[in-house]
Amino acid sequence: MKTNITSGTGTAAGHSSAQPEYSVIVPTFNERENVAVLVWLLHKYLSDLVSFEIVFVDDSSPDGTADAIAQLQPVYGTSRVRLVRRPRKLGLGSAYAVGLAASSGRFIILMDADLSHHPKHLPAFIAAQHAANADIVTGTRYRLGGGVAGWNLTRKITSRGANLLASFLLGAQTSDLTGAFRLYRRQALAELLANTTSHGYAFQMEVIVRAQYGGLQIVEVPIVFVDRLYGESKLGVGEYVQFVRGLLGLLVGL
Ligand SMILES: Nc1nc2c(ncn2[C@@H]2O[C@H](COP(=O)(O)OP(=O)(O)O)[C@@H](O)[C@H]2O)c(=O)[nH]1
Ligand SMILES: [Mg+2]
DSSP states (O other), X not given: XXXXXXXXXXXXXXXXXXXXXXXXXXXXXXXXXXXXXXXXHHHHHHTTTOOEEEEEEEOOOTTOHHHHHHHHHHHHOTTTEEEEEOSSOOOHHHXXXXXXXXXXXXXXXXXXXXXXXXXXXXXXXXXXXXXXXXXXXXXXXXXTXXXXXXXXXXXXXXXXXXXXXHHHHHTOSSSOTTOOOXXXXXXXXXXXXXXXXXXXXXXXXXXXXXXXXXXXXXXXEEOEEEOOSSSOOSOOTHHHHHHHHHHHHHHHHO
């Protein structure tokens, strides 16, 4: 796969370490309006706490997201804001894998670019990882303190129902199987990505269920998920089919 990695030898703003402890991997497709605010918020909530890099994986977004990210690099430093450009839309699973290969943190944070995953929750993720020496910290909308904002009732019921059904069928111990806002120990994520085959929401579910079955230490942190303000969701109707297919695959195959 042809990828073009823009990284720099310069010093990240505020940090001299060439090897950040945390890598925040953010796949993007048509997120031009969101990337500047996201980077600013990550800087605000993490820069006094840990050393980190942000690794964007952009699939040649037609709206010019990659150029918007490139404009942030001189502001924050090319080792703080990094960009992997891929030639076309190749999907989330491979975007995470390419981001992982391009990153160097001991811990990896996966999050969406659309501000549904607010960086203000990350200090709690980091604290929870430390407290439990966890392999994975997963954000949950479905425990006390968590929630969703901006969804209509149908979408809330669909998401909650899908999670409850899948939890019951798979014997899952985590409450939010389809959430994508998580922190991983690098090695744990590498092994999980190598074994995961589902797409869409089923992908997140397969990863966390495999982690549980594999005996990894998982802790949950409540998050409030806010519906995107700018841009459109890339996950459409076919998503329901993929979810059911993924669920059936896990029931049969794990
Ligand atoms: N690189 C890359 N990013 C993607 C792709 N599809 C979605 N994304 C990004 O993945 C994240 C989640 O997608 P989104 O459309 O918000 O899904 P939703 O929140 O479930 O509606 C966002 O940051 C998207 O820009 C893709 O094919 N390639
Ligand atoms: Mg989204």
